[in-house]
Amino acid sequence: MIEFKNVTKIYSTGTEAVHNASFTIEKGEFAFLVGSSGSGKSTLIKLILKEEEANKGNIIINGKDITFLKPKRVPFLRRSMGVVFQDFRLLPDKTVYENVAFAMYIVKATPRHIRRQVPMVLSLVGLSNKAKCYPNELSGGEQQRVALARALVNNPTMIIADEPTGNLDPVTAWDIMNLLNEINARGTTVVMATHAQDIVDKMKKRVIQIDKGIIVRDDKKGGYNSEIQ
Amino acid sequence: MRYNSFTYLLSEGFRNLFKNKKATMSSLVTMICAMFLFGIFFAIGENVNTIMEQVNMAQGMEVFIDIDATDEEISELGNKIRSLGGVNSATLKTKQEALDSVKDELKDFQTLLEGFEGVFPASYIVTLTDLNLSEQVKSEILQMENVDEIMSSDQTIELLIKIANGVRVAIAVIFVLLIIIAITIISNTIKLTVHARRKEISIMKYVGATNSFIRGPFIVEGIIIGIIAALITVCIVGVLYNVIIEKIESSMILQQMQVSLLQFQDLSRYILIVYAVLGIGIGIVGSSISMRKYLEV
Ligand SMILES: Nc1ncnc2c1ncn2[C@@H]1O[C@H](COP(=O)(O)OP(=O)(O)O)[C@@H](O)[C@H]1O
Ligand SMILES: [Mg+2]
Numbered sequence: 001m002i003e004f005k006n007v008t009k010i011y012s013t014g015t016e017a018v019h020n021a022s023f024t025i026e027k028g029e030f031a032f033l034v035g036s037s038g039s040g041k042s043t044l045i046k047l048i049l050k051e052e053e054a055n056k057g058n059i060i061i062n063g064k065d066i067t068f069l070k071p072k073r074v075p076f077l078r079r080s081m082g083v084v085f086q087d088f089r090l091l092p093d094k095t096v097y098e099n100v101a102f103a104m105y106i107v108k109a110t111p112r113h114i115r116r117q118v119p120m121v122l123s124l125v126g127l128s129n130k131a132k133c134y135p136n137e138l139s140g141g142e143q144q145r146v147a148l149a150r151a152l153v154n155n156p157t158m159i160i161a162d163e164p165t166g167n168l169d170p171v172t173a174w175d176i177m178n179l180l181n182e183i184n185a186r187g188t189t190v191v192m193a194t195h196a197q198d199i200v201d202k203m204k205k206r207v208i209q210i211d212k213g214i215i216v217r218d219d220k221k222g223g224y225n226s227e228i229q
Numbered sequence: 230m231r232y233n234s235f236t237y238l239l240s241e242g243f244r245n246l247f248k249n250k251k252a253t254m255s256s257l258v259t260m261i262c263a264m265f266l267f268g269i270f271f272a273i274g275e276n277v278n279t280i281m282e283q284v285n286m287a288q289g290m291e292v293f294i295d296i297d298a299t300d301e302e303i304s305e306l307g308n309k310i311r312s313l314g315g316v317n318s319a320t321l322k323t324k325q326e327a328l329d330s331v332k333d334e335l336k337d338f339q340t341l342l343e344g345f346e347g348v349f350p351a352s353y354i355v356t357l358t359d360l361n362l363s364e365q366v367k368s369e370i371l372q373m374e375n376v377d378e379i380m381s382s383d384q385t386i387e388l389l390i391k392i393a394n395g396v397r398v399a400i401a402v403i404f405v406l407l408i409i410i411a412i413t414i415i416s417n418t419i420k421l422t423v424h425a426r427r428k429e430i431s432i433m434k435y436v437g438a439t440n441s442f443i444r445g446p447f448i449v450e451g452i453i454i455g456i457i458a459a460l461i462t463v464c465i466v467g468v469l470y471n472v473i474i475e476k477i478e479s480s481m482i483l484q485q486m487q488v489s490l491l492q493f494q495d496l497s498r499y500i501l502i503v504y505a506v507l508g509i510g511i512g513i514v515g516s517s518i519s520m521r522k523y524l525e526v
Contacts, residue, residue, distance in 0.1 A: 106442060
């Protein structure tokens with residue numbers, strides 16, 4: 001599903017954000033990418049999204065080596081994954097419904113399909129009654145659920161989340177985690193970068209720990225701070 | 230909200246325009262100035278052309294026929310001349326008519342002509358469809374049988390050709406300048422909207438939007454600016470043209486030359502087409518240039 005083979009990323013500034021990283025995340029898995037701030041989590045996410053190019057190594061997504069993917073094909077790679085960020089990234093002048101529908105419109109879904117699918121994902125994230133609201137009328141947790149609905153609406157094979165709970169209070173954060181868990185239970189792969197220790201500890205999912213760009217631990221059911229084997 | 234590509238492109242395109250009123254206005258004004266300049270020179274050029282045509286129609290060249298050519302040979306020569314490319318008409322002036330016109334000019338001194346009735350040759354008055362072909366037609370006619378010599382008002386024609394070519398060069402230069410200016414201006418305007426909407430663009434990219442999808446509304450924005458500028462300029466040029474033409478036509482020079490100028494209706498179709506093509510083309514090129522940087526995510 002997602003395979004990194006000896007991937008190294010050096011930014012043009014000279015910072016080596018990822019060094020010789022190798023790991024495989026299987027279909028249907030739930031994996032945390034953990035590490036302190038600046039350790040290279042977002043860079044790993046960006047490499048998966050092909051927002052950044054690896055300097056060395058290969059990245060294989062859904063059986064396809066994307067190392068030399070043509071820029072023209074990148075949008076189609078991204079359609080196979082739903083993306084969620086810390087800062088929600090909703091379109092401010094579109095309603096909740098429109099924000100979600102827009103993601104379907106972009107991939108040229110039929111109006112009928114859009115009318116059926118959008119209410120479905122909105123009800124999945126528990127926002128059916130907020131469909132007509134604008135993002136600034138919602139709480140942070142609600143905005144993140146809209147972002148999650150948008151990530152889900154095109155039935156991606158995986159959800160890629162970069163600190164999705166970073167801007168949320170603990171209770172709301174758990175709402176989001178429960179949703180992600182539920183989505184994962186339905187068969188969608190989830191990859192989540194975070195440095196929220198308590199969440200990682202309680203979820204008991206796979207943990208890939210990165211420190212200064214190096215993968216230092218890959219623990220199938222680990223907490224944030226389990227001993228390095 | 231119903232999504233449909235056309236309404237999506239239009240509504241987003243207009244939204245871009247209004248999001249950025251100042252830049253939209255300034256690029257509209259610049260476009261109008263550039264298009265206006267082009268319109269004026271285009272109008273001058275077309276009028277020089279029409280004047281050339283009219284002068285040519287009025288004057289033409291006179292092909293003198295050998296004095297001993299038979300009537301059959303003369304009419305055969307007429308057919309040959311008419312069949313040449315670039316010849317508009319060839320009108321026969323018989324020996325008698327030649328004599329009459331000389332008599333007319335001499336008026337009181339007609340007695341001088343007695344005994345010379347037979348020496349005035351018949352001729353063809355040849356007019357051309359295109360003055361530039363004058364030399365070529367002349368040499369072709371000179372090679373025909375029974376042709377004695379050709380007289381034409383070369384100086385007038387040469388002067389007109391010079392003016393016309395000069396105007397053509399000016400139009401071409403202005404045209405190129407106009408395109409460069411307009412593309413620069415429009416791409417700068419769109420750069421501003423793109424910059425204002427860079428967050429939206431990056432969101433669209435994360436959701437998997439293709440570059441052409443993202444570019445669409447910005448191209449429409451450019452096209453709308455182009456079309457609005459074209460419409461406004463056509464109105465300005467139209468009004469101004471009619472005022473100026475009226476002034477010129479009421480002056481004496483043209484009446485003496487016996488030529489008339491084009492009405493704006495004669496020009497407007499071409500100007501509109503040129504403006505529309507320009508507006509749309511510049512809109513597309515300008516917005517593509519301005520988007521390049523932002524699409525590399
Ligand atoms: N676009 C960039 N250009 C240069 N250096 C960067 C860029 N993005 C991140 N970095 C550097 O790469 C390292 C890893 O950053 P990042 O992947 O964002 O870490 P994390 O998400 O774990 O906080 C940091 O040292 C950061 O300063
Ligand atoms: Mg980060």
